[in-house]
Amino acid sequence: MTVKSEQTRQLVAGVALRMFREIGFAKTTMRAIAAEAGISVGNAYYYFASKDDLVQELYLQVQAEHAARAAEALKDATDLTSRLRATLHTGLDAMAPYHRFGGDFIATAIRPTSPVNPFAAGSTAAREASLDIFRTAVGAAKPPAPKKLRSDLPELLWLCYMAVTLFWVYDNSEGQQRTRRLVDGAVPLVTRGLSLARIPGVGKILDDFLSLSRSIRG
Amino acid sequence: MTVKSEQTRQLVAGVALRMFREIGFAKTTMRAIAAEAGISVGNAYYYFASKDDLVQELYLQVQAEHAARAAEALKDATDLTSRLRATLHTGLDAMAPYHRFGGDFIATAIRPTSPVNPFAAGSTAAREASLDIFRTAVGAAKPPAPKKLRSDLPELLWLCYMAVTLFWVYDNSEGQQRTRRLVDGAVPLVTRGLSLARIPGVGKILDDFLSLSRSIRG
DNA sequence: CCTCAAATTTGAACGTGTTCAAGAAAAGTA
DNA sequence: TACTTTTCTTGAACACGTTCAAATTTGAGG
Structure with missing residues (x-):
């Protein structure tokens, strides 16, 4: 299951870093990252503990x-x-x-x-x-x-x-x-x-x- | 009303700083400060904006x-x-x-x-x-x-x-x-x-x- | 194909800092 | 004293980061 899993991880990281650059740290909420990535908040936390x-x-x-x-x-x-x-x-x-x-x-x-x-x-x-x-x-x-x-x-x-x-x-x-x-x-x-x-x-x-x-x- | 007001301000500041020293920054929540000072949360914010x-x-x-x-x-x-x-x-x-x-x-x-x-x-x-x-x-x-x-x-x-x-x-x-x-x-x-x-x-x-x-x- | 344990995903819930409409108390005015 | 204005106080509500029990999906073994 490593392939799909790694994809999701990369997706979250990619979305997050792009949002950091584009709208700043504060506005890049975990909920916004999850929404943008099309996953649930909890799922983002599965890959990044914080x-x-x-x-x-x-x-x-x-x-x-x-x-x-x-x-x-x-x-x-x-x-x-x-x-x-x-x-x-x-x-x-x-x-x-x-x-x-x-x-x-x-x-x-x-x-x-x-x-x-x-x-x-x-x-x-x-x-x-x-x-x-x-x-x-x-x-x-x-x-x-x-x-x-x-x-x-x-x-x-x-x-x-x-x-x-x-x-x-x-x-x-x-x-x-x-x-x-x-x-x-x-x-x-x-x-x-x-x-x-x-x-x-x-x-x-x-x-x-x-x-x-x-x-x-x- | 400056006297009572200043008293409250000092009370909040005093309680907060003591709690900072004694239990640390993270555990010193605004609610805990207010409770310890015997006032409401909003009242603490009246004297300290954040x-x-x-x-x-x-x-x-x-x-x-x-x-x-x-x-x-x-x-x-x-x-x-x-x-x-x-x-x-x-x-x-x-x-x-x-x-x-x-x-x-x-x-x-x-x-x-x-x-x-x-x-x-x-x-x-x-x-x-x-x-x-x-x-x-x-x-x-x-x-x-x-x-x-x-x-x-x-x-x-x-x-x-x-x-x-x-x-x-x-x-x-x-x-x-x-x-x-x-x-x-x-x-x-x-x-x-x-x-x-x-x-x-x-x-x-x-x-x-x-x-x-x-x-x-x- | 079926079973089942592990990996993944969900969304509600918690405690946090902060805001704010509403009310209570005090001060000013007559 | 009675009225108004200003100052102070309240507590519910919001969005946030984070947690977690439960549900779902996946892949391995039969």
């Missing part, structure tokens, strides 16, 4: 889109600066269609108890996939990143990516160009500033951030 | 508590580092009773459309009061902060305070000691790093953050 789970689905699809775009863009970027810039910009590209829904998305995702929280166990798959993009960006860079940082850098950059996302949600400039400018301006500073991590105090702070980020995942 | 507005009330009270504690602690702190540290620690002290409720609080507050959003117009009073604490911390510091930064520094530090709050929400270490350590570690770095703002690139990034933060307030 409305948050549909956000999780969105998170997965956006992340897959990001991975595809990043892989393409990283082909002709060798130094860390341009690789990082390409990674962040393609990430913004992938999120773009959902910008109007960003506030609700982040409100859902930031709650520590939410399955959608990018630090939580329920998001392990999506987070690891997202982290892999940064691992690739850092790992294949020439010249290579400083040895001392190499293992933690992808994770730190991923945290920066989360911060950029937060900035992006609040950015109402046309096409979120302000976030683009922030990325363009901040990336060279970050890559040039990597040497700062050698300062003992800075390193300790970074360690704190990393271990907190890890401990949240429980 | 449950979020009660969170706003909490924000105001926490901020007042912060102001009081900071004023006391800043009495015997002269250099910027210790003044900043005192300001951040007293902020954490004021929030402490509500830590278990932090996730819900931040999920409410981070939504750009929420009246509780610390960047939004509805929070102007609370935000300005909070900013004033940082203005005092910076303004009376000896030796004084670099001229170039003096006008923007309180706002930047307030943004750091928001970031620390975010960290604190996710911090489940005993008594949130990890956040305390973060503050102790990060503050000297920040004060020592102030000279970095002279680097043109860094200055531009900071400007971007500030103007975004300002533009959100509409």
Whole structure:
């Protein structure tokens, strides 16, 4: 029964994500999704345990889109600066269609108890996939990143990516160009500033951030 | 009729905040608040337009508590580092009773459309009061902060305070000691790093953050 | 083809935040 | 005091996310 079942699942996810884009998160009620998909409310819940789970689905699809775009863009970027810039910009590209829904998305995702929280166990798959993009960006860079940082850098950059996302949600400039400018301006500073991590105090702070980020995942 | 009216308002706010502390945000339903206060649901809504507005009330009270504690602690702190540290620690002290409720609080507050959003117009009073604490911390510091930064520094530090709050929400270490350590570690770095703002690139990034933060307030 | 257990689907029901027409109480006016 | 206006209070009602017992459909084994 996997075929029909998977069809229904895809139908619900497809309808929901389209409605998220077109009419926003609040107006996309579970009843509206069910009606649009031609099924009952309870049936939608058979496939997605909560409305948050549909956000999780969105998170997965956006992340897959990001991975595809990043892989393409990283082909002709060798130094860390341009690789990082390409990674962040393609990430913004992938999120773009959902910008109007960003506030609700982040409100859902930031709650520590939410399955959608990018630090939580329920998001392990999506987070690891997202982290892999940064691992690739850092790992294949020439010249290579400083040895001392190499293992933690992808994770730190991923945290920066989360911060950029937060900035992006609040950015109402046309096409979120302000976030683009922030990325363009901040990336060279970050890559040039990597040497700062050698300062003992800075390193300790970074360690704190990393271990907190890890401990949240429980 | 201002007296009785104000009494009722205080009653609702008091009951709500106590219930937030004692049983958490989700279990503190509007019906439960009304029942506990001995009034009708609609009457609670006469004084607070939404449950979020009660969170706003909490924000105001926490901020007042912060102001009081900071004023006391800043009495015997002269250099910027210790003044900043005192300001951040007293902020954490004021929030402490509500830590278990932090996730819900931040999920409410981070939504750009929420009246509780610390960047939004509805929070102007609370935000300005909070900013004033940082203005005092910076303004009376000896030796004084670099001229170039003096006008923007309180706002930047307030943004750091928001970031620390975010960290604190996710911090489940005993008594949130990890956040305390973060503050102790990060503050000297920040004060020592102030000279970095002279680097043109860094200055531009900071400007971007500030103007975004300002533009959100509409 | 028939049987039956598992997978899928239904729709009514619950508790939630919120709204609102209606009424009660207080304050203002004479 | 008697009337009017404003402020305050009520409780039923709405749409929402979510749950669940029951009904239906499906596929495997005979």
